[in-house]
Amino acid sequence: MTGSTSGTASAPAPLTGPAAPCWVNLMTLNLESAQEFYGPVMGWTFRPGKLGQEFSVARRGDVPVAGIGAVATTFHVAVAWTPYFAVQDADATAARIRERSGTVAVGPLTLGKGRGALAADRDGAGFGIWERTAPATSPPAPDGHAHAWLRLRTRNAFDAAIFYGEVLDWASGRPGSCEVAYAKDEVVVRCGGRQLARISSGALEAAPDPLVRPHWQVNFPVDDVAAAVASARTLGGSLVEELSRPEGREATLIDPDGGLFTLTDVHHAEDTGAP
Secondary structure, three states: OOOOOOOHHHOOOOOOOOOOEEEEEEEOOOHHHHHHHHHHHHOOEEEEOOOOOOEEEEEEOOEEEEEEEOOHHHHOOOOEEEEEEEOOOHHHHHHHHHHOOOEEEEEEEEEOOEEEEEEEOOOOOEEEEEEEOOOOOOOOOHHHOOOOEEEEEOOOHHHHHHHHHHHHOOOOOOOOOOEEEEEOOEEEEEEOOEEEEEEEOOOOOOOOOOOOOOEEEEEEEOOOHHHHHHHHHHOOOEEEEEEEEOOEEEEEEEOOOOOEEEEEOOOOHHHHOOO
8 A cells, every 4th residue: 555644745656546545654652663663563664754853654675655653642643553545636525524424633734745634434433535746656566465455343334335435436437436345244445456445344432442443454464473473562562363364364463652553464455355
C-alpha cells in the first residue's frame, strides 16, 4: 500500500486508482522511539518526511511502505495505525463523510503533494483520505506484494460497506473504482483486480478490548512471524492475539506507545481464503 495527513508530503501514488487503499500511517507519541521499535521488528529503514522533524517515511529497501508522525498529542487522537484511501476530491469526500454521520477530525489540509483528512466512520473506526495533486515517482511493491492489507472489524459489515461505498464511490462502475463482493458473512473489497480489504461484523463500540471495538486492522506481511513477535516483545511490545489459520499465521501486537498492528505471513489478501 502506498499517503497520510501525517506523512502525505512524501506519499506515493495509489496502487490501483481512486478509492483504493493507498497508504498506512502511524500517529504516535515519539518518533525516535517508534523508529527504534519498528526498524528491527519490520526490517524497515527511515528517511525524514517533508513536513518537519516529527515525520518520517518507513522504507523496505528503496520502497516507501508507511508513514510515521509523532502528532498524536498535537491532534488529540489515540496512538494508532490508520489506512488512507485515494480520492479525487478531498473536500467533496469529507462532505460525504459528514452527510453520512461520520466525522472529520482533521482537514482536509493542503500538505506537500496533495490534500488529506483524518476521519472516522459512523461506528468510530478511524481512516484517512488522500487527494494527490502532484505526480508520484515512487515504485510499486516488489513481486506484486502489498506493503500491507486491511481488515475492518465493525458492528455490521454490510452497513459499513454501504457507508464506505457511498463515501468512496466503491462499486460505482467508474473506471478504476473498487468492487465489492460478499463472501459468507464478510465483505471483500477488490481494487484493480486485487483484494486489498475485508470487512467483518461483530465489533462492539463500547467494548474495553481494543480488538473488539470497531477499527481498521493493518496487516503487515513478514517472512517470519515468530521472529518478528520475539523482536517486538524484546523491544517493549505486547502480544495481544496469535492465530494459526490454514492460509497462514498472524499475530496482533501493541507497540510500546499503544499502537495496535498485526503481523502475518500471508503476503496477499487473496491468500485469506476469500473467493
